Each structure stands twice: as C-alpha cells, then as structure tokens.
Amino acid sequence: MNELVNLDRINIVFHVYEIQTSGPVIRYYGEPLVDSKTLLASLWNDFADRGYELELKREHGEFVLLAIPVSNTDDKKHVNVILAIATAFAITLTGAVLFYGVDPITDPLLIYKGLPFAAAVMFVLGSHELAHYYVAKRRGMKASLPFFIPLPLISPVGTLGALIRLKGAIPDRKSLFDVGIAGPLVGLAAAIVVTIVGFLLPPVTTSASQAQTIALGTPLLFALIEKVVPVTSTGTHPVAFAGWVGMLITSLNLLPVGQLDGGHIARAITGEKTTYISAAVPLVLMATGVFYSLNGLNGDMLLFWGFFTLLFATGGHPRPINDTKKLDNLRIVLGILAFGLCIACFTPIPIQA
Numbered sequence: 001m002n003e004l005v006n007l008d009r010i011n012i013v014f015h016v017y018e019i020q021t022s023g024p025v026i027r028y029y030g031e032p033l034v035d036s037k038t039l040l041a042s043l044w045n046d047f048a049d050r051g052y053e054l055e056l057k058r059e060h061g062e063f064v065l066l067a068i069p070v071s072n073t074d075d076k077k078h079v080n081v082i083l084a085i086a087t088a089f090a091i092t093l094t095g096a097v098l099f100y101g102v103d104p105i106t107d108p109l110l111i112y113k114g115l116p117f118a119a120a121v122m123f124v125l126g127s128h129e130l131a132h133y134y135v136a137k138r139r140g141m142k143a144s145l146p147f148f149i150p151l152p153l154i155s156p157v158g159t160l161g162a163l164i165r166l167k168g169a170i171p172d173r174k175s176l177f178d179v180g181i182a183g184p185l186v187g188l189a190a191a192i193v194v195t196i197v198g199f200l201l202p203p204v205t206t207s208a209s210q211a212q213t214i215a216l217g218t219p220l221l222f223a224l225i226e227k228v229v230p231v232t233s234t235g236t237h238p239v240a241f242a243g244w245v246g247m248l249i250t251s252l253n254l255l256p257v258g259q260l261d262g263g264h265i266a267r268a269i270t271g272e273k274t275t276y277i278s279a280a281v282p283l284v285l286m287a288t289g290v291f292y293s294l295n296g297l298n299g300d301m302l303l304f305w306g307f308f309t310l311l312f313a314t315g316g317h318p319r320p321i322n323d324t325k326k327l328d329n330l331r332i333v334l335g336i337l338a339f340g341l342c343i344a345c346f347t348p349i350p351i352q353a
Contacts, residue, residue, distance in 0.1 A: 004047070004052065005047055005050070009046060010043060012033070013032070014028065014039055015031045016030040017029060025069070026066070027067075028066075028067070030065065032056070040171075040322075041325075044321060044322075048141075049140070051070055052067040052069055053070050053168060055068060080145040080147060080148075084148045086148075089150070091114065091118035091122065092117070093158060094156070094157060095113070095238055097114075098156070099113070099204045114238070117239065118158070120197075120238070120243070121158075123190055125146075130146065132183040133146065135178050136166060139175040140171065141179065142166065143167070146164050147162060147164070157242075157245050161249055172323075173268040174325075175320070177264065177269070180261045180268065181264075181265055184254050184262075184338060187249070191247050191249075191250065195222065195240055196229055196243075197243075198239035199237070201237040201239055203237050204236075217349045218347060219347045221247055222243070222345075248350055250341065250345045254342035254345075257281050257282065258313045259315060262338070262339065265335045266335075267317045268331075274317065278313045285309060286310075288302050288348065289303035299348075301350055
C-alpha cells in the first residue's frame with residue numbers, strides 16, 4: 001500500500017505498528033507520543049493536503065488514528081440548488097415591486113424587470129459564501145455548499161442572505177482566520193464592483209417606484225465610491241442598491257461576535273479573550289439603539305442587530321485543535337484592516353422610509 005503520509009512524519013507523534021484499510025478509510029494502530037490535541041494538530045495539515053481528516057480513537061484497548069476522506073456525499077445538493085433558485089426568484093420579485101412598482105398579481109410577466117437587481121445581489125452573496133467554501137476545503141475542513149435564504153417582499157432585498165455549514169474540527173487559528181476573512185473580503189470586492197457598475201447605469205425613475213420613498217443611510221465606503229465614480233444624474237439604479245446591500249451584509253458579518261465572520265477573525269487573533277468582546281458588542285448595539293430612539297432617531301435596526309448578535313454570542317465559538325500557536329503579524333494586521341472595513345461599510349440607520 002502506498003503511504004498516504006510518510007510514516008516517519010507520523011511516528012514523530014504517533015508510533016505506528018500496524019496499518020489497515022477499510023474501504024477509503026485508513027487505520028493506523030499505534031501509541032501516541034504526545035497528547036491528543038498536539039498529535040492531531042501536528043498531522044492535520046499533512047493529511048488535509050491529501051483530502052483527509054483525522055480522528056483519534058481507542059478501540060479494544062488500542063489507539064487507532066483514522067484517516068477519513070473529506071466528502072460531502074451526505075449533503076443533499078438539490079436543496080442548495082432549490083434554495084438558490086427560490087432566492088433568485090424572491091429577489092427578482094422584490095426588485096420588480098420595489099423599483100418598478102410591478103404588481104405581481106395583475107402583471108406577473110413584468111416581474112423580469114427585477115432580474116438585474118437579483119443578479120447583482122446573488123453575485124455578491126454567492127462570492128462571499130463560495131470564498132468561505134473554497135478556503136475551508138483548502139484547509140481540510142468539511143463545508144457545505146451555500147444555503148441561500150429566500151424572503152420575498154418581507155425583506156427589503158428579498159433574502160436573509162446565505163450561509164455555509166462548517167462541520168467537524170477546526171485545525172488551528174490560521175485556518176479559522178483564513179476561512180473567516182475570505183468571505184467578507186471577496187464579498188466586499190464583489191459589492192464594490194457592483195456599486196461602480198450601478199452608478200454608471202441610468203437611475204430608475206418610475207413614478208410607481210417604492211424605492212423613491214426610502215432614504216438610505218450611506219456607508220463611508222459607498223459615499224467614497226459615489227464621489228469617485230462620475231455620476232451624471234440623481235437617483236439610484238437597482239444594481240447600485242445591490243452594492244449597498246453587499247456593504248451592509250459585510251458590516252454585519254464582520255461584527256466580532258460568536259460564529260459570525262468577525263467572530264472567527266477575533267477568535268483567531270485574541271483566543272479565549274474574544275468571549276468578552278463577543279458579549280460586549282450586542283450590548284453596545286442595543287444601548288446605542290435605545291439612545292437613538294430616545295433622541296428621536298430610528299434605532300430599530302440597531303436594536304434588531306443587538307438582539308440578533310446576542311443569539312450568536314450565546315452560542316459561543318468552537319475551539320481549534322491547535323489553539324496555542326498564535327497568528328503571524330501579517331494576518332493580525334489584515335484582521336485589524338477587516339474591522340476597519342466593517343466601520344467603513346456600517347451605517348447606524350440603514351433604511352428610513
């Protein structure tokens with residue numbers, strides 16, 4: 001049998017005296033030379049590079065190191081496809097109603113007008129989640145394909161966003177950081193492109209448009225692009241609004257709370273100390289929302305974000321297998337810049353009719 005990983009490499013932390021195969025699973029029988037966390041952390045990347053994850057068990061008095069192929073055969077991919085189609089339709093419907101005043105009951109054939117808005121939003125959401133998926137796979141972590149969440153007409157954009165499920169162990173802080181930051185960076189890049197394209201398109205000025213009655217809070221980054229791109233007329237094209245949505249999603253995801261992307265980044269940088277940060281952020285958001293409301297401003301969204309992030313904070317954060325090796329300085333600087341982008345994409349009052 002060809003060696004999956006060089007035995008000399010394994011024997012440094014796990015003395016192997018027998019190897020068996022059971023289908024695609026390789027079983028190494030032996031004696032651990034270090035504690036289980038150090039053992040798994042030492043060998044994880046070697047096996048992950050070859051598409052395997054590790055598990056240490058004790059069977060019938062013997063230690064067994066299992067090398068298991070990373071596989072998504074248990075995922076029901078048709079669910080991902082159905083949800084993606086349903087979300088694309090929901091966003092198209094919402095865009096047609098919001099920007100063109102289409103009545104889907106009397107004029108169902110005009111729903112197609114929302115397609116540019118839907119394509120832009122799906123591009124931003126898809127880019128964000130697929131970046132997570134790709135990096136997780138590269139790090140030998142189990143991850144599902146994106147699950148899009150449709151919410152037609154109720155949500156101002158027709159969706160609650162998208163997510164992927166990470167299953168199994170997190171090898172180390174570096175992997176946690178890379179997976180956490182990949183989505184926001186790629187998603188924000190997509191949102192910037194979409195915003196620029198939207199500013200270059202002529203605005204929608206349909207008299208029946210509900211969008212004209214909505215005042216949008218302007219994030220710093222959105223305002224900066226608006227100043228740089230030569231906008232020749234007033235109003236906003238649906239594609240530019242999709243870019244605004246992408247920035248709002250980025251800012252929310254980058255909040256350093258629980259298992260949000262910002263929570264992953266903060267956990268990778270600060271370790272267990274992130275528990276205090278994760279607990280403080282929802283309280284700050286809710287307190288600010290109350291302050292806004294008491295002073296005649298719309299603090300509803302801040303209150304919603306506060307309660308929403310509180311749910312994530314109470315869920316805690318899984319501990320990486322190797323939680324002792326700290327991040328390199330480059331990643332720490334990148335993480336700080338990511339939180340700067342959170343501020344640049346944030347607006348305390350996103351929508352006010």
